[in-house]
Structure formats: structure tokens, C-alpha cells
Amino acid sequence: MGGLRTLPWYVAGSQVLGVACVVITGVWMGHYRGGYAWDGSTQEFNVHPLCMVLSLVFLYGDAVLVYRVFRNETKRSVKILHALLHMMALIISIVGLVAVFDFHSAAKIPHMYSLHSWCGMLTFVLFFIQWLLGLGFFLFPWASAQLRSWYLPLHVFFGLLLLAMSVGSCLLGITEKLLFSIMETYSRFTGEGVLANILGLLLVCFGVVVGYVVTRDDFRRPPNPEEEALSVHFKTLSEGEIPSSP
Amino acid sequence: MGGLRTLPWYVAGSQVLGVACVVITGVWMGHYRGGYAWDGSTQEFNVHPLCMVLSLVFLYGDAVLVYRVFRNETKRSVKILHALLHMMALIISIVGLVAVFDFHSAAKIPHMYSLHSWCGMLTFVLFFIQWLLGLGFFLFPWASAQLRSWYLPLHVFFGLLLLAMSVGSCLLGITEKLLFSIMETYSRFTGEGVLANILGLLLVCFGVVVGYVVTRDDFRRPPNPEEEALSVHFKTLSEGEIPSSP
Numbered sequence: 001m002g003g004l005r006t007l008p009w010y011v012a013g014s015q016v017l018g019v020a021c022v023v024i025t026g027v028w029m030g031h032y033r034g035g036y037a038w039d040g041s042t043q044e045f046n047v048h049p050l051c052m053v054l055s056l057v058f059l060y061g062d063a064v065l066v067y068r069v070f071r072n073e074t075k076r077s078v079k080i081l082h083a084l085l086h087m088m089a090l091i092i093s094i095v096g097l098v099a100v101f102d103f104h105s106a107a108k109i110p111h112m113y114s115l116h117s118w119c120g121m122l123t124f125v126l127f128f129i130q131w132l133l134g135l136g137f138f139l140f141p142w143a144s145a146q147l148r149s150w151y152l153p154l155h156v157f158f159g160l161l162l163l164a165m166s167v168g169s170c171l172l173g174i175t176e177k178l179l180f181s182i183m184e185t186y187s188r189f190t191g192e193g194v195l196a197n198i199l200g201l202l203l204v205c206f207g208v209v210v211g212y213v214v215t216r217d218d219f220r221r222p223p224n225p226e227e228e229a230l231s232v233h234f235k236t237l238s239e240g241e242i243p244s245s246p
Numbered sequence: 247m248g249g250l251r252t253l254p255w256y257v258a259g260s261q262v263l264g265v266a267c268v269v270i271t272g273v274w275m276g277h278y279r280g281g282y283a284w285d286g287s288t289q290e291f292n293v294h295p296l297c298m299v300l301s302l303v304f305l306y307g308d309a310v311l312v313y314r315v316f317r318n319e320t321k322r323s324v325k326i327l328h329a330l331l332h333m334m335a336l337i338i339s340i341v342g343l344v345a346v347f348d349f350h351s352a353a354k355i356p357h358m359y360s361l362h363s364w365c366g367m368l369t370f371v372l373f374f375i376q377w378l379l380g381l382g383f384f385l386f387p388w389a390s391a392q393l394r395s396w397y398l399p400l401h402v403f404f405g406l407l408l409l410a411m412s413v414g415s416c417l418l419g420i421t422e423k424l425l426f427s428i429m430e431t432y433s434r435f436t437g438e439g440v441l442a443n444i445l446g447l448l449l450v451c452f453g454v455v456v457g458y459v460v461t462r463d464d465f466r467r468p469p470n471p472e473e474e475a476l477s478v479h480f481k482t483l484s485e486g487e488i489p490s491s492p
Contacts, residue, residue, distance in 0.1 A: 109433060110433045110434070110435070113432060113433045113434075113435055113439065114421070114424075114432065114433075114443070115417060115420055115421050115424070115442065115443045115446040116421060118443050118446070118447060119417065119446065119447075119450070122447075153462070153463065157457075157458060157461060157462075161454060161457070164410050164414075165450070167414075168410075168413075168414040168417060168450075171361060171365065171414060171417075171418055172417055172418060172421050174361055175360070175361050175362060175418050175421050175422060175425075176421060176425065178360075178361070179421075179422065179425040179426075179429075180425075183425075186359060186360065187355060187356045187359045187360075188356070188359075189356070189359055193359065196361065197360070197361045197364050200361040200364070200365065201364060201365075201368075204365070204411070204414075208407060211403075211407070212403060215403060216399070216403075217399065
């Protein structure tokens with residue numbers, strides 16, 4: 001029911017949700033939390049949520065979606081776009097991490113004590129490893145076809161897991177920030193608290209739509225053995241097995 | 247690589263993780279937070295985390311796993327076990343929700359203002375709807391084979407989504423509880439804070455192992471058209487299409 005013609009609506013919906021998440025994070029930190037700076041103050045902290053939502057949620061989600069959006073481009077072009085979007089996400093997330101470590105150091109707050117920091121750092125480290133493995137296995141010609149087709153389902157599984165962990169880490173960060181900033185007024189449904197709660201739900205919705213588009217069977221790229229054979233490096237062709245599409 | 251003979255190890259690992267989550271939640275509330283009661287006090291609140299981890303994480307995850315664990319039982323028996331485990335999860339989660347609403351009412355704390363409460367309630371309501379739809383579509387003979395095979399992938403997608411949302415809601419609850427109880431000492435890596443953080447990571451690990459077992463291709467139930475045909479109600483047989491295995 002619905003089928004492939006509904007795909008553009010889901011993709012458009014994901015983009016509206018993703019942009020809304022980035023804008024609301026920007027407004028929350030810009031309007032309610034005093035704006036941005038790079039001087040060790042809480043304004044430097046404010047760079048952290050904005051960078052993380054932009055990188056490990058929005059850009060990450062879009063990097064995952066490219067395989068469904070660009071259905072008629074060659075696999076190799078889409079792979080390169082996928083890797084580039086993830087590289088942008090990696091760079092922006094490092095800026096976001098430096099911001100919060102700087103802020104903690106300047107304010108003499110211990111690093112890495114909270115569940116948010118543990119989950120967020122685990123997500124970042126796994127994301128970085130996944131990006132390196134993705135480059136090594138799929139973009140460069142080092143891995144054999146057997147190795148690629150062994151790693152592919154793990155890459156897909158961990159890819160979706162890391163999107164869920166990114167969203168989850170953002171929600172933990174929202175809860176921490178609200179309880180540190182407006183613990184006394186949060187329970188009175190103040191504007192800032194409600195806005196941040198809505199941000200949390202929109203982040204979940206973005207993750208759900210991306211996850212649905214990527215896992216839905218009739219949205220998959222059609223198998224194209226000829227293109228697969230062309231995109232696989234010569235040395236792997238002789239080994240007989242062709243990796244299937246993510 | 248590995249294949250079906252590794253399945254028992256994943257299942258055993260999930261059970262160790264699940265039991266550890268329930269026990270650590272029990273110890274946290276029992277030892278660090280003053281134990282349990284049903285009198286509107288914080289001891290009544292303590293019933294809430296224990297019930298939610300037991301129901302919407304551990305029992306929920308096990309209900310999802312039954313299709314992989316009982317590979318050689320009839321589909322109908324496994325469906326009934328799946329529905330019963332979810333019914334136990336539903337009942338225990340209602341007790342957990344009543345505990346926290348009772349506590350809020352007695353302490354004159356507003357209900358449903360936090361991101362944890364929004365996410366948790368959304369998870370519970372979707373879980374209840376999914377359980378009702380699961381009964382109506384798959385266990386009772388009301389739905390046609392076409393309707394079943396249309397709903398099945400949605401049931402599977404929302405099933406895994408709700409497990410992720412359950413785990414995420416628990417992590418939000420852990421963060422809230424720690425910041426309400428030990429905000430001053432949390433950053434000094436006190437025993438309670440570290441224990442609760444570890445609980446958070448173990449909940450994530452439980453969700454990851456269950457999600458991996460359920461989505462891994464070579465762990466799927468072998469298709470058995472004869473059994474499918476027997477388990478589908480007579481009135482649907484004439485409609486030609488047989489729902490595939492979840």
C-alpha cells in the first residue's frame with residue numbers, strides 16, 4: 001500500500017523535522033540561554049547542543065537517507081556523498097565536543113561523570129570507528145567482496161543503532177540542561193521547558209522517519225548486478241561474491 | 247560467519263543483561279533510595295523504576311525474542327507466549343505508572359511536565375495500541391491475510407522502535423532521578439551515580455542484543471508454508487495470500 005510514490009513525502013517530512021530540530025536548538029540556546037561565544041563561558045557551552053544536533057542527528061540522518069533519495073545515481077557517487085556527509089558530521093561533532101570540554105575545564109566541572117556524557121561519548125567513538133570501517137571496507141579497494149558482504153549488515157545495523165543512540169544522547173542532554181538551568185520552574189510548564197520537551201519529541205520523530213524509510217522493504221534500491229560488478233574493484237571480481245546493496 | 251549456532255550465546259547474554267538491569271534497579275531503589283512502600287512517599291515512587299525496567303524493558307525484550315528462541319514450536323504457541331509476556335509487561339507497567347502518579351499527587355508535584363514523562367507516556371500508549379492491534383490482527387481471526395501481511399512489517403518496526411523508546415525513557419528517568427537526588431555529589435563519581443550510569447549502559451546493551459538477534463537474517467524462523475496455512479484461519483485461506491513470518 002502506498003509504495004514507492006510515498007517516498008518523497010517521507011523524505012520531505014524528515015527534512016522538515018531535521019531543520020526544525022536544528023532551528024529550535026539554536027533558538028533555545030540563542031534566546032533562552034544567552035547566545036554563543038568561544039571563551040569558556042556558558043555561551044561556549046551553548047555551541048555544544050547546536051553542533052551535536054546538527055552533526056550527529058541531522059547530517060547523520062541525511063547521510064543515511066542518501067541511499068534511498070538518490071536511487072538512480074551510481075552506487076559509487078552515493079557512497080562518496082554518504083562518506084562526505086558523515087565527514088561533515090564528524091568535524092562538526094568534534095567542534096561540539098571541544099566546546100563542552102573547554103567549558104567544563106574553565107568552570108572546573110569534572111568531565112565525563114554523567115550518563116549523558118557516557119552515552120554521548122560512546123556514540124561518538126562508535127560513530128568514528130564505523131566511519132573508518134566504512135571507508136576501509138566500502139570506499140577503498142582493500143576489502144575483498146566476501147569481507148564486504150560480511151560487514152555490510154553489521155554496518156547497516158550499527159548505523160541505525162548509532163542514530164538511535166545519538167537521539168537518545170540528545171534527549172539526555174536536554175533533560176540535564178533543563179534540570180541544571182530551570183529545575184525550580186520546569187514543573188510549571190514554562191516556555192523554555194515546553195520548547196525543549198517539544199525539541200526532544202521532534203528529535204525522536206526525525207529518527208523514526210529516517211529509520212522507517214531506511215528499513216522499509218519497498219523503498220530499497222533495486223538490485224543492479226551490472227552496476228555492482230562495475231563498482232567492485234577488479235581484484236574482488238575474481239572472488240565470485242558480490243556485496244548486496246545496503 | 248557464526249550462523250545459527252551462535253544464537254544461544256546471544257540469547258543467554260541478553261538474559262544476563264536483562265536480569266542484571268532488574269537487579270541493579272532493585273538495589274539502587276532498595277539500598278540507596280530507602281526501599282519500597284505504597285503510601286504516597288518516595289518509597290512508593292521507588293516502585294516506579296523497578297516496575298518499568300522489569301516490564302517495558304526485560305519482559306518486553308523477552309516477548310520479542312520468543313520468535314527466535316522457540317524456533318521449532320508451532321507459530322500459534324509462540325504467538326500466544328508473545329501476547330502473554332506482553333500482557334504481563336502491560337500489567338506491571340500500569341502498576342509502575344500508578345506508583346509515580348500517586349507519589350506526585352501526594353507530594354503535590356505536577357504530573358507530566360518533564361521530557362521523561364512525555365517520552366515514557368508516549369511509549370506506554372503506543373505499546374498499549376500495538377498490543378491491541380497485535381491481538382486483533384494476529385491472534386484473533388478477524389483480520390484477512392492481506393491485512394495481516396500489510397500490518398506485519400509495521401508491527402515489527404514499531405516493536406523494535408518501542409523497545410528503543412523504552413530504553414531511552416529509562417535513561418531519561420535515571421538522569422532525572424540522579425539530578426533530583428544527588429545533584430551535588432553526582433560529579434564526584436559517587437557509588438550511586440556510577441551504579442546508575444552503569445545501569446543505563448546495561449539497558450542500552452540489552453536493547454542492542456535483542457535488536458541484533460531479531461534483525462539478523464540468519465536467525466530468522468525458517469519459512470514453513472504448511473504451518474502458516476494451518477495457523478491462518480479458514481476464512482482467510484481463500485483470499486490467497488499468506489502472511490510471512492515476523
